[in-house]
Amino acid sequence: MLDALKRGGWHAPVVTIDGKVFSQGVVPDERELRLALGTGVLS
Numbered sequence: 001m002l003d004a005l006k007r008g009g010w011h012a013p014v015v016t017i018d019g020k021v022f023s024q025g026v027v028p029d030e031r032e033l034r035l036a037l038g039t040g041v042l043s
Contacts, residue, residue, distance in 0.1 A: 007016055011025035022036050
């Protein structure tokens with residue numbers, strides 16, 4: 001949580017990828033999250 005606050009995330013949930021805020025305040029879409037992670041594989 002402290003890492004997210006340091007990076008400017010204020011509204012839970014905060015998702016960081018490689019030290020950058022990917023999403024905050026909403027649950028991220030699975031497809032967008034997987035693409036941001038570089039997997040591109042959907043379950």
